[in-house]
Amino acid sequence: MVKEFFFEQRHHLFTALVAECQDVLAEALSKHGVATLLVSGGSTPAPLYEALSKTELNWKKIKIALVDERWVDPAHAASNEALIRRTLLINNAKAAEFIGMKTTAKTASSGQGETEANYRKLPQPFSLAIVGMGPDGHTASLFPRAKGLADALKPDNDNLTAAISANQSEVTGPNTERMTLTLSALMKTDRVIILFTGEDKLTVFSAAQQPGPVEDMPIRALLHQEQVPVELYWAP
Numbered sequence: 001m002v003k004e005f006f007f008e009q010r011h012h013l014f015t016a017l018v019a020e021c022q023d024v025l026a027e028a029l030s031k032h033g034v035a036t037l038l039v040s041g042g043s044t045p046a047p048l049y050e051a052l053s054k055t056e057l058n059w060k061k062i063k064i065a066l067v068d069e070r071w072v073d074p075a076h077a078a079s080n081e082a083l084i085r086r087t088l089l090i091n092n093a094k095a096a097e098f099i100g101m102k103t104t105a106k107t108a109s110s111g112q113g114e115t116e117a118n119y120r121k122l123p124q125p126f127s128l129a130i131v132g133m134g135p136d137g138h139t140a141s142l143f144p145r146a147k148g149l150a151d152a153l154k155p156d157n158d159n160l161t162a163a164i165s166a167n168q169s170e171v172t173g174p175n176t177e178r179m180t181l182t183l184s185a186l187m188k189t190d191r192v193i194i195l196f197t198g199e200d201k202l203t204v205f206s207a208a209q210q211p212g213p214v215e216d217m218p219i220r221a222l223l224h225q226e227q228v229p230v231e232l233y234w235a236p
């Protein structure tokens with residue numbers, strides 16, 4: 001069951017969401033002494049990251065890692081690592097340790113072993129994952145009917161990360177080669193927060209809440225499970 005938080009204005013959403021993230025991370029720090037924050041890319045979350053970067057958390061005890069990555073150089077405009085370095089790893093949050101997904105491997109599939117080894121060093125359970133949703137019902141880089149999707153969604157897949165080749169029709173530009181957290185990794189997270197805006201995506205989300213093939217709308221894998229608390233933060 002997804003707990004939904006709707007806001008009339010985006011700045012109200014981000015104010016509330018920063019406070020929620022701060023509470024979740026502070027609780028993880030007091031319980032475990034460390035916290036792991038998993039963050040998505042895309043165009044929506046930047047205001048959250050910029051505000052979160054200024055909060056008075058014990059950032060040197062917080063590990064920040066990507067939910068997914070386009071398999072491009074960190075200097076590339078489409079890089080999620082670049083987005084996080086620009087919007088979150090600044091101000092107080094600069095003290096956090098960042099673990100990226102991109103390696104020097106030519107393809108995500110040939111880089112997956114190294115990325116996996118890096119992610120297995122992250123403290124578990126992960127404290128908080130911030131995920132988005134695309135207009136096609138994808139989340140992370142779990143794209144509908146993409147190559148690698150079935151494995152990435154398998155409950156018995158112990159890998160934390162998976163290489164995905166999205167269909168060109170699903171992504172803008174050259175970013176079809178992706179690395180993503182698997183569903184298993186998201187199920188090892190104490191709290192998952194879905195963040196998106198706009199009426200169109202809300203319509204897609206409502207459709208995803210109905211039963212249907214997960215491969216058509218992979219965010220269904222997060223919505224139709226009772227293992228991990230999932231919250232939606234939405235504004236028009």
Ligand SMILES: O=C(O)[C@H](O)[C@@H](O)[C@H](O)[C@H](O)COP(=O)(O)O
Nearest residue numbers: 040041042043044132133134140
């Ligand atoms: O690498 C990415 O693009 C993201 O991780 C992806 O899953 C994103 O969250 C959605 O596509 C929504 O993106 P927008 O916020 O740009 O709508």
